[in-house]
Amino acid sequence: xxxxxxxxxxxxxxxxxxxxxxxxxxxxxxxxxxxxxxxxxxxxxxxxxxxxxxxxxxxxxxxxxxxxxxxxxxxxxxxxxxxxxxxxxxxxxxxxxxxxxxxxxxxxxxxxxxxxxxxxxxxxxxxxxxxxxxxxxxxxxxxxxxxxxxxxxxxxxxxxxxxxxxxxxxxxxxxxxxxxxxxxxxxxxxxxxxxxxxxxxxxxxxxxxxxxxxxxxxxxxxxxxxxxxxxxxxxxxxxxxxxxxxxxxxxxxxxxxxxxxxxxxxxxxxxxxxxxxxxxxxxxxxxxxxxxxxxxxxxxxxxxxxxxxxxxxxxxxxxxxxxxxxxxxxxxx
Amino acid sequence: xxxxxxxxxxxxxxxxxxxxxxxxxxxxxxxxxxxxxxxxxxxxxxxxxxxxxxxxxxxxxxxxxxxxxxxxxxxxxxxxxxxxxxxxxxxxxxxxxxxxxxxxxxxxxxxxxxxxxxxxxxxxxxxxxxxxxxxxxxxxxxxxxxxxxxxxxxxxxxxxxxxxxxxxxxxxxxxxxxxxxxxxxxxxxxxxxxxxxxxxxxxxxxxxxxxxxxxxxxxxxxxxxxxxxxxxxxxxxxxxxxxxxxxxxxxxxxxxxxxxxxxxxxxxxxxxxxxxxxxxxxxxxxxxxxxxxxxxxxxxxxxxxxxxxxxxxxxxxxxxxxxxxxxxxxxxx
Numbered sequence: 001x002x003x004x005x006x007x008x009x010x011x012x013x014x015x016x017x018x019x020x021x022x023x024x025x026x027x028x029x030x031x032x033x034x035x036x037x038x039x040x041x042x043x044x045x046x047x048x049x050x051x052x053x054x055x056x057x058x059x060x061x062x063x064x065x066x067x068x069x070x071x072x073x074x075x076x077x078x079x080x081x082x083x084x085x086x087x088x089x090x091x092x093x094x095x096x097x098x099x100x101x102x103x104x105x106x107x108x109x110x111x112x113x114x115x116x117x118x119x120x121x122x123x124x125x126x127x128x129x130x131x132x133x134x135x136x137x138x139x140x141x142x143x144x145x146x147x148x149x150x151x152x153x154x155x156x157x158x159x160x161x162x163x164x165x166x167x168x169x170x171x172x173x174x175x176x177x178x179x180x181x182x183x184x185x186x187x188x189x190x191x192x193x194x195x196x197x198x199x200x201x202x203x204x205x206x207x208x209x210x211x212x213x214x215x216x217x218x219x220x221x222x223x224x225x226x227x228x229x230x231x232x233x234x235x236x237x238x239x240x241x242x243x244x245x246x247x248x249x250x251x252x253x254x255x256x257x258x259x260x261x262x263x264x265x266x267x268x269x270x271x272x273x274x275x276x277x278x279x280x281x282x283x284x285x286x287x288x289x290x291x292x293x294x295x296x297x298x299x300x301x302x303x304x305x306x307x308x309x310x311x312x313x314x315x316x317x318x319x320x321x322x323x324x325x326x327x328x329x330x331x332x333x
Numbered sequence: 334x335x336x337x338x339x340x341x342x343x344x345x346x347x348x349x350x351x352x353x354x355x356x357x358x359x360x361x362x363x364x365x366x367x368x369x370x371x372x373x374x375x376x377x378x379x380x381x382x383x384x385x386x387x388x389x390x391x392x393x394x395x396x397x398x399x400x401x402x403x404x405x406x407x408x409x410x411x412x413x414x415x416x417x418x419x420x421x422x423x424x425x426x427x428x429x430x431x432x433x434x435x436x437x438x439x440x441x442x443x444x445x446x447x448x449x450x451x452x453x454x455x456x457x458x459x460x461x462x463x464x465x466x467x468x469x470x471x472x473x474x475x476x477x478x479x480x481x482x483x484x485x486x487x488x489x490x491x492x493x494x495x496x497x498x499x500x501x502x503x504x505x506x507x508x509x510x511x512x513x514x515x516x517x518x519x520x521x522x523x524x525x526x527x528x529x530x531x532x533x534x535x536x537x538x539x540x541x542x543x544x545x546x547x548x549x550x551x552x553x554x555x556x557x558x559x560x561x562x563x564x565x566x567x568x569x570x571x572x573x574x575x576x577x578x579x580x581x582x583x584x585x586x587x588x589x590x591x592x593x594x595x596x597x598x599x600x601x602x603x604x605x606x607x608x609x610x611x612x613x614x615x616x617x618x619x620x621x622x623x624x625x626x627x628x629x630x631x632x633x634x635x636x637x638x639x640x641x642x643x644x645x646x647x648x649x650x651x652x653x654x655x656x657x658x659x660x661x662x663x664x665x666x
Contacts, residue, residue, distance in 0.1 A: 007660050007663040008658075008659055008660045010552075010660065010663060010664075011552060011553060011657055011659070011660030011663070012551065012552025012553035012557060012598075012657065013552075013553045013557055013656050013657025013658055013659075013660065014655075014656050014657065014658045015658075015660075016552075016553075017656070036561075037414075037415060037488075038384055038410075038411035038412075038414045038415055038548065038549070039382045039383055039384030039411050039412055039414070039415040039417070039477075039479075040382065040383045040384070041380055041381070041382055041415060041417075041481060042380065042381050042382075042383055043380055044377055044379075044380070044381050045378075046377075047374055047375065047376055047377070048374070048375050048377050048381075048478075049372045049373065049374055049375075050372055050373045050375055050421060050423060050456060050457055050478060051371055051372030051373070051423070051457055052423035052424070052425045052457055052458065052459050052474065052476055053425065053459045054425040054426070054427050054459055054461050054474055055461075056427055056461045056463050056467075058467075077371075078371035078372050079371075079372055081370075081371045081372070082370060082371055082372040082374060084372070084374075088383060090383060090384070090385035090476050091385070092385045092386065092387040092474050092476075093387070094387050094389055094427070094472055123383060124383055124384055124385055125385065126385050126386045126387055128387050128388075128389045128664075128666075129663070130389050130469065130472075130664060131663065131664070133466065134389075134391075134467075134468060134469040135467060135468065136463065136467040139427060139463075139472070141385065141387055141425050141474035141476075143385055143423050143425075143474075143476035144372075145381075145383060145478070146372075148374060155370075215371065216371070218345065219343075219344060219345025219346075219349075220344060220345035220346045220349075224345060224346055228369075265345075322347075323346050323347050323350070324344050324345065324346030324347065325341075325346055325347045325348075326341055326344070326346075327340050327341045327343065327344030327346065327348075330340040330343060330344070330462070330464065331343075331461075331463060331464070333461075
């Protein structure tokens with residue numbers, strides 16, 4: 001076999017078959033995928049959640065993961081945020097001519113490992129190759145199907161005054177880590193928090209109707225995601241700056257780089273709005289797990305401000321947190 | 334609004350929202366998409382078909398369509414080939430910094446129009462932007478969900494000796510048309526056959542258990558797809574060169590360019606293996622519709638040769654048709 005990807009690997013002919021048979025099928029160990037038909041036939045009962053994401057992260061290997069791990073986590077987490085249990089993933093590659101097959105192999109193994117951890121099956125796929133100078137090594141699309149959990153309904157319309165805003169751990173790690181990888185800034189060892197959120201969401205959704213909405217604060221960070229919750233609504237959100245869980249080295253990197261962690265992406269945290277009656281108890285539960293040990297109540301829903309997110313600084317002043325307007329960190333996912 | 338795509342359109346912030354709200358939502362007119370959550374909740378009963386494809390075609394506007402039309406047809410047709418009725422599509426863009434917003438708008442409208450024709454709803458999506466020199470204007474991934482038709486089971490295991498091979502019209506048009514567009518070869522007006530195949534498949538599947546397998550001969554063309562049918566099986570296929578429906582101008586272009594139409598892609602044709610008892614009748618039915626008026630029986634399943642595709646030339650000689658080995662036409666989808 002060659003050492004790099006050539007255009008022939010995208011031809012649909014012999015080389016495409018060899019890529020699939022030698023690299024993909026052994027890694028993914030999926031009966032449905034092995035059939036190699038144009039699509040997968042799946043047995044599904046009840047309401048489903050359907051989500052898609054393309055991943056163009058630069059660099060594709062980073063501290064704490066790679067584009068393969070990220071592309072599974074991204075779609076799995078989106079489905080979890082819909083209140084569904086992820087079951088099936090599609091996997092589509094856009095490879096650039098010249099990509100090392102060794103790198104592709106590492107990424108495929110990382111996809112397989114993360115899919116196993118997240119309890120999803122890769123059931124259908126596609127591979128395209130673009131000529132040199134028209135890609136960046138590898139882009140990946142995953143789309144996913146999940147089965148809706150019975151008795152769980154989530155949505156903005158369920159949010160009410162007094163609800164608490166919680167986050168399941170430190171803010172901004174993924175974005176800052178990518179920037180450090182990209183620029184070779186060794187400020188300190190900042191790892192991406194990229195992870196599938198299955199067990200964290202299991203823990204949260206035990207509180208069924210007390211959970212109003214879930215979202216993973218990826219592009220645009222916590223500030224942008226919270227704005228999406230309140231946009232056009234007759235309530236707002238007030239955050240307490242002092243309660244934000246931010247890793248010291250993330251804060252240091254942000255200070256040096258002139259960034260705000262509230263606008264930096266996470267890839268392994270849940271932002272949830274929950275009924276105040278269960279908020280403290282939920283935090284205690286979450287803090288028992290390694291992956292959510294720094295969970296915190298970071299603010300509450302208020303009708304004093306409508307359609308806006310405010311933040312109360314440690315000195316008592318308040319300012320508006322808008323959606324992200326200029327992209328300071330392109331291609332972080 | 335700007336005239337071109339900048340990196341900020343992929344930030345997940347204000348510009349991403351404007352792109353979605355100003356360009357996409359009005360075009361797609363989909364209640365589920367309008368909710369703008371991380372995924373779509375869909376009501377699905379029974380077995381489903383799930384398929385994915387990324388599209389990197391160069392150029393993205395071509396004679397007979399554009400990347401938008403193609404990206405709907407590609408996934409819709411894959412689901413149809415599974416014996417399912419396409420219902421829902423996801424839509425994910427990888428835009429290159431510098432893409433004209435006007436071009437994006439044209440492509441979005443083409444997606445909307447084709448989705449309407451194919452009777453599918455765009456229900457969830459994603460937009461990423463890559464920096465100049467790391468894309469080629471626009472790449473699109475669509476994934477789709479369809480509902481399996483009751484009483485229809487398709488698969489290689491149903492093929493038997495004596496079955497007929499049919500194709501629903503002229504061979505190779507898409508690939509040759511793209512090559513002509515790309516190289517500015519005005520040999521003659523060769524249009525891509527890119528089209529959703531819903532009504533053609535409806536017509537074929539009226540013959541339920543007499544239909545053994547369906548596939549659309551895209552990358553690798555008719556020759557490669559037929560090889561996928563016979564690979565590792567104890568039967569082969571023998572084609573009659575004289576019965577192949579090939580447009581005269583496609584044949585002329587192929588002769589000039591040194592190509593074989595049997596390895597050139599279609600994007601609007603079905604290759605089917607059917608019971609011999611209904612083959613002639615099915616062709617008569619198909620010829621009644623404009624989109625399949627040149628349907629023909631092009632060969633049959635034989636046990637004389639096993640695992641191979643043979644072609645009998647108009648002079649009586651036979652040769653083996655292998656899978657495509659070298660990609661003569663990269664990035665045609």
